[in-house]
Amino acid sequence: MQHRACALALTLLAAGCAPLQPAPEALPSADLSPVPAQPKPQGLATDWHQGAFMEIFVRGYQDSDGDGVGDLPGLISRLDYLKELGITGLWLMPVTASQDHDHGYATTDFRAIERDYGTLADFDRLLQEAHKRGIGVIVDYVVNHSSYAHPLFQAALKDPKHPQRDWFVWSEDAPQGWDIWGKYPWYWVGQQPWTWTGEVKDMPLAPPGSKDFYFGTFGPHMPDFNLKNPAVLDWHLSNLRFWLNRGLDGFRLDAVPHLVETSAKEWNDQPESRRLTKRLFDTISAYPGRYTVCEATAEPQAYSSPDVCGSAFAFGLERAILDAVKGKTEAVADIGRFFQTRPHRMATMLANHDIFAGARIWDQLTGDEARYKLAAASYLLQPGIPFIYYGEEVGLAGVAGLPGDGPIRGPMSWDTGAHAGFSVAKPFRANASNAASHHAQAQQADPNSLFHHYRSLLALRQQQRALRGGSYEAVQVDGPVLSFMRRSGGETLLVALNYSSTPRELRRTERSAGAKRLWPTPTPASNLPEGMLPAWSAQVWRLN
Ligand SMILES: [Ca+2]
Ligand SMILES: [Ca+2]
Numbered sequence: 001m002q003h004r005a006c007a008l009a010l011t012l013l014a015a016g017c018a019p020l021q022p023a024p025e026a027l028p029s030a031d032l033s034p035v036p037a038q039p040k041p042q043g044l045a046t047d048w049h050q051g052a053f054m055e056i057f058v059r060g061y062q063d064s065d066g067d068g069v070g071d072l073p074g075l076i077s078r079l080d081y082l083k084e085l086g087i088t089g090l091w092l093m094p095v096t097a098s099q100d101h102d103h104g105y106a107t108t109d110f111r112a113i114e115r116d117y118g119t120l121a122d123f124d125r126l127l128q129e130a131h132k133r134g135i136g137v138i139v140d141y142v143v144n145h146s147s148y149a150h151p152l153f154q155a156a157l158k159d160p161k162h163p164q165r166d167w168f169v170w171s172e173d174a175p176q177g178w179d180i181w182g183k184y185p186w187y188w189v190g191q192q193p194w195t196w197t198g199e200v201k202d203m204p205l206a207p208p209g210s211k212d213f214y215f216g217t218f219g220p221h222m223p224d225f226n227l228k229n230p231a232v233l234d235w236h237l238s239n240l241r242f243w244l245n246r247g248l249d250g251f252r253l254d255a256v257p258h259l260v261e262t263s264a265k266e267w268n269d270q271p272e273s274r275r276l277t278k279r280l281f282d283t284i285s286a287y288p289g290r291y292t293v294c295e296a297t298a299e300p301q302a303y304s305s306p307d308v309c310g311s312a313f314a315f316g317l318e319r320a321i322l323d324a325v326k327g328k329t330e331a332v333a334d335i336g337r338f339f340q341t342r343p344h345r346m347a348t349m350l351a352n353h354d355i356f357a358g359a360r361i362w363d364q365l366t367g368d369e370a371r372y373k374l375a376a377a378s379y380l381l382q383p384g385i386p387f388i389y390y391g392e393e394v395g396l397a398g399v400a401g402l403p404g405d406g407p408i409r410g411p412m413s414w415d416t417g418a419h420a421g422f423s424v425a426k427p428f429r430a431n432a433s434n435a436a437s438h439h440a441q442a443q444q445a446d447p448n449s450l451f452h453h454y455r456s457l458l459a460l461r462q463q464q465r466a467l468r469g470g471s472y473e474a475v476q477v478d479g480p481v482l483s484f485m486r487r488s489g490g491e492t493l494l495v496a497l498n499y500s501s502t503p504r505e506l507r508r509t510e511r512s513a514g515a516k517r518l519w520p521t522p523t524p525a526s527n528l529p530e531g532m533l534p535a536w537s538a539q540v541w542r543l544n
């Protein structure tokens with residue numbers, strides 16, 4: 001728990017903010033007006049969010065205007081690709097205006113689109129075009145903090161009598177006893193975070209005797225809101241409605257266990273943070289058909305309760321899957337056990353945009369595609385709502401030679417064109433180290449590719465309700481072989497996965513002669529008899 005949280009902080013600090021901009025640009029004042037709910041129909045299937053999501057970093061997906069930076073029109077041009085793959089939901093990392101002009105978590109305007117990404121009109125068109133294809137869209141929303149450059153924080157910083165001064169967290173003297181993942185989270189107001197390199201060791205320190213400090217869980221460039229002030233939460237709820245009224249299909253709520261701090265020792269996952277998360281969840285759920293997922297690394301199961309957030313990322317499962325496909329047989333039981341005690345509405349993944357969750361799968365598995373395919377099958381055949389990280393389906397590698405999160409947030413590889421088809425200009429970050437061999441065009445042309453593996457698994461999930469919403473039972477771990485049943489209505493499926501470098505027998509009596517193999521089809525060339533699982537493989541049978 002502490003390990004992950006610590007890694008999260010270091011990730012945000014070390015790479016998330018670098019390079020810092022020299023000074024806040026002139027920003028308009030914040031829009032604080034209340035926004036009432038005005039729902040409009042989405043035109044999506046009611047169970048759209050039970051399909052499969054793709055997490056997309058818009059900056060890294062597709063550049064449309066030749067500035068080397070991905071944007072919303074570029075993403076729109078790739079919706080047909082996503083539909084062909086079988087995606088029914090998108091999670092976009094922050095698309096709101098930011099100071100960092102990179103990951104986007106240092107928000108400068110909660111009701112405006114990042115200037116590099118386009119306009120509100122582009123965003124509205126994205127929603128229309130996605131909905132036309134049966135794809136829902138959720139976006140990241142950051143409740144805990146704003147950017148240091150946010151006009152409200154800047155105004156409050158400069159004027160202690162500012163009417164919204166109390167929207168942030170201040171202290172006249174340096175509070176004692178605080179330690180958040182090994183660092184002191186109070187920052188002297190006279191310090192300019194722009195001088196900070198982004199390295200924890202270079203954190204700005206207040207001169208002795210300094211007065212006036214502000215609080216920032218994730219660093220001096222992202223001051224925490226004072227969420228004990230009800231006006232702040234009300235404003236956030238209005239911000240959520242601002243996007244929902246446009247037809248947005250939900251949110252991924254960032255870092256919610258950090259909304260409220262009680263004391264120097266009680267700052268993580270306080271009961272009040274859960275209560276406020278529930279208010280956010282209820283506001284979103286008041287709109288029909290919306291989906292909310294929370295980032296709550298320490299206690300994801302608690303946050304996936306309908307009494308808190310309804311769904312949360314299943315941190316821990318990705319580690320068990322990667323360990324198992326790397327050959328750590330004892331991790332197979334961890335995979336099997338995971339959903340025996342956890343709600344199936346949790347969100348699953350192999351990797352995401354934060355390095356604490358692991359490097360790009362290609363790099364973790366050094367390009368071993370048999371193990372890669374087994375890792376994909378492991379989460380796409382289990383319960384949970386799967387989130388594929390962009391490029392995972394084509395074997396996108398990391399960007400070579402970058403620290404922190406840089407390698408995992410590179411440009412998508414599309415084709416053999418200049419800069420792998422991402423942009424006609426030099427990209428904001430170098431292309432993936434395997435861009436020449438692993439790109440969407442080559443993957444789509446090869447029936448044995450990772451792309452077609454993901455596509456066929458997503459098609460199987462769409463065809464078999466038991467894989468989307470069915471039960472998870474009769475779990476059996478036999479050395480490196482994991483098998484389980486998925487049932488829905490009158491349909492019973494048997495899933496078997498072999499995490500071994502040699503063929504293994506599936507020792508289950510339920511797979512009788514009448515069982516029909518559903519996947520993979522057609523059966524890959526093999527001399528093995530039915531019931532023998534090839535090395536690093538998965539199979540699915542229908543039993544009735
Ligand atoms: Ca662009
Ligand atoms: Ca906080």
